[in-house]
Amino acid sequence: MASIVIVDDEKNIRRNLAVFFESLGHRVRAAAGGAEAIAALGDEPADLVLTDVRMAEMDGLRLLEEIKRRDPATVVVLMTAFATVENAVAAMKAGAQDYVTKPFTLDEIRRTLERALELRGLRVENRELRSAVEQAPMLDTESAAMRRLLDTARQAAASDATILLTGESGAGKNVLARQIHQLSPRRDHPFITVNCTTLSEQLLESELFGHMRGSFTGAVKDKPGRLEAAHQGSVFLDEIADLTPALQTKFLRFVQELSFERIGGERTIQVDARIIAATNRDLESEVAAHRFREDLFYRLNVISLRVPPLRERAGDIVPLARWLLRAAGLRNRRPNLRFSAEAETALRRHRWPGNIRELRNAVERAAVLCRSDEITPDDLPDSIFREPGDPGPAPAAAGAAQRPPSLEDVEREHIRRVLAETATLEEAADTLGINVTTLWRKRRRYRIE
Ligand SMILES: Nc1ncnc2c1ncn2[C@@H]1O[C@H](COP(=O)(O)OP(=O)(O)OP(=O)(O)O)[C@@H](O)[C@H]1O
Numbered sequence: 231m232a233s234i235v236i237v238d239d240e241k242n243i244r245r246n247l248a249v250f251f252e253s254l255g256h257r258v259r260a261a262a263g264g265a266e267a268i269a270a271l272g273d274e275p276a277d278l279v280l281t282d283v284r285m286a287e288m289d290g291l292r293l294l295e296e297i298k299r300r301d302p303a304t305v306v307v308l309m310t311a312f313a314t315v316e317n318a319v320a321a322m323k324a325g326a327q328d329y330v331t332k333p334f335t336l337d338e339i340r341r342t343l344e345r346a347l348e349l350r351g352l353r354v355e356n357r358e359l360r361s362a363v364e365q366a367p368m369l370d371t372e373s374a375a376m377r378r379l380l381d382t383a384r385q386a387a388a389s390d391a392t393i394l395l396t397g398e399s400g401a402g403k404n405v406l407a408r409q410i411h412q413l414s415p416r417r418d419h420p421f422i423t424v425n426c427t428t429l430s431e432q433l434l435e436s437e438l439f440g441h442m443r444g445s446f447t448g449a450v451k452d453k454p455g456r457l458e459a460a461h462q463g464s465v466f467l468d469e470i471a472d473l474t475p476a477l478q479t480k481f482l483r484f485v486q487e488l489s490f491e492r493i494g495g496e497r498t499i500q501v502d503a504r505i506i507a508a509t510n511r512d513l514e515s516e517v518a519a520h521r522f523r524e525d526l527f528y529r530l531n532v533i534s535l536r537v538p539p540l541r542e543r544a545g546d547i548v549p550l551a552r553w554l555l556r557a558a559g560l561r562n563r564r565p566n567l568r569f570s571a572e573a574e575t576a577l578r579r580h581r582w583p584g585n586i587r588e589l590r591n592a593v594e595r596a597a598v599l600c601r602s603d604e605i606t607p608d609d610l611p612d613s614i615f616r617e618p619g620d621p622g623p624a625p626a627a628a629g630a631a632q633r634p635p636s637l638e639d640v641e642r643e644h645i646r647r648v649l650a651e652t653a654t655l656e657e658a659a660d661t662l663g664i665n666v667t668t669l670w671r672k673r674r675r676y677r678i679e
């Protein structure tokens with residue numbers, strides 16, 4: 231059953247179609263014109279809109295545009311009396327799913343409708359799949375340091391102050407940079423990432439600042455730079471420590487004045503952009519070693535945010551792993567994947583030198599390789615068991631279970647026992663000496679039923 235809106239200024243057509251679609255089991259609303267249709271969709275979205283093209287007050291193509299502007303997912307089918315190629319092309323270009331030519335038989339309109347609804351189903355499924363793949367980051371955290379960082383990031387996002395993100399490789403600097411942009415008033419404008427490592431100095435310079443035709447061999451036409459594209463948005467300068475000395479100098483001016491000239495150009499271009507920079511190196515020692523300009527460092531280091539390595543937020547390892555597993559499971563069409571208790575213990579004990587990136591890779595691999603829906607330590611990379619400097623033998627198979635329990639293991643067991651022995655959550659919280667919210671969170675984290 232679908233929810234359908236029929237738009238036609240002829241009352242008879244509206245009524246006949248409504249009766250017919252209702253007899254097929256759909257839920258139908260009818261509108262006499264574009265404005266009425268928009269109002270109906272505002273009250274409650276529909277799966278499909280079937281609209282006449284030639285209407286007095288707002289024609290079907292304008293209505294189509296308006297519907298697509300509000301919700302691109304709504305399927306629109308047009309009814310037209312003039313089946314010309316031009317009409318059809320215009321309709322498809324504007325985003326119509328299909329069109330039928332008047333007069334049509336009920337059987338024809340039924341088939342058109344079924345086809346359109348089927349396509350819509352496919353599209354929705356695709357979209358859900360895509361959003362699972364480009365999944366939002368997990369921002370809940372058990373770590374006080376991480377919570378402070380996110381609070382500061384949120385505050386800083388509201389301003390235009392330059393932000394410098396530091397932290398180990400894989401800790402989540404790129405993710406945080408994008409998050410800051412999303413939280414900022416600039417969120418509807420571009421977020422432009424400039425990776426300072428990837429290109430040669432000349433290419434990077436022209437990529438960033440643009441160039442005029444003939445300014446160097448191969449500059450066959452004028453080309454705007456990426457910094458211009460960031461107007462009103464944010465520029466993310468990734469791996470900033472890799473900038474060459476010459477580019478550091480050019481950048482200093484950009485960071486100070488937000489203005490520059492294209493290579494070979496005369497005109498000064500002014501952009502309105504917020505700058506976020508990131509590095510996994512220690513910029514202060516780069517400055518001390520005269521590899522990074524001190525003045526540029528101070529310009530960038532207005533608000534400095536250090537993203538903690540994963541091992542410093544050990545409480546987040548398992549929740550993050552579960553989060554990543556959900557996404558990996560959806561992508562691999564294995565939505566029921568979960569970690570065994572032993573696997574979670576192993577994840578929790580690893581030091582994660584590659585941080586969230588390493589965790590993500592381990593989870594992806596397990597999601598593909600594991601045979602049943604339960605991921606065991608065997609499904610995790612060997613490195614997770616062979617820690618450098620780890621006391622005692624740690625054969626991969628027996629691994630985790632033989633080690634003394636961690637503080638978290640003890641806590642989990644203790645909470646489990648107290649919960650089993652008490653009647654209410656309040657009583658358990660009281661016995662444990664923590665408040666109910668904390669208990670509730672811990673219970674969820676340890677997956678205690
Ligand atoms: N909060 C998060 N939730 C989910 N995934 C995350 C989160 N933070 C980071 N990731 C994932 O971890 C990986 C590494 O993150 P990111 O690229 O942001 O790290 P980085 O600090 O920029 O690393 P590098 O210094 O190597 O550039 C990415 O695949 C990213 O999607």
Ligand SMILES: [Mg+2]
Nearest residue numbers: 403404468508
């Ligand atoms: Mg990065």
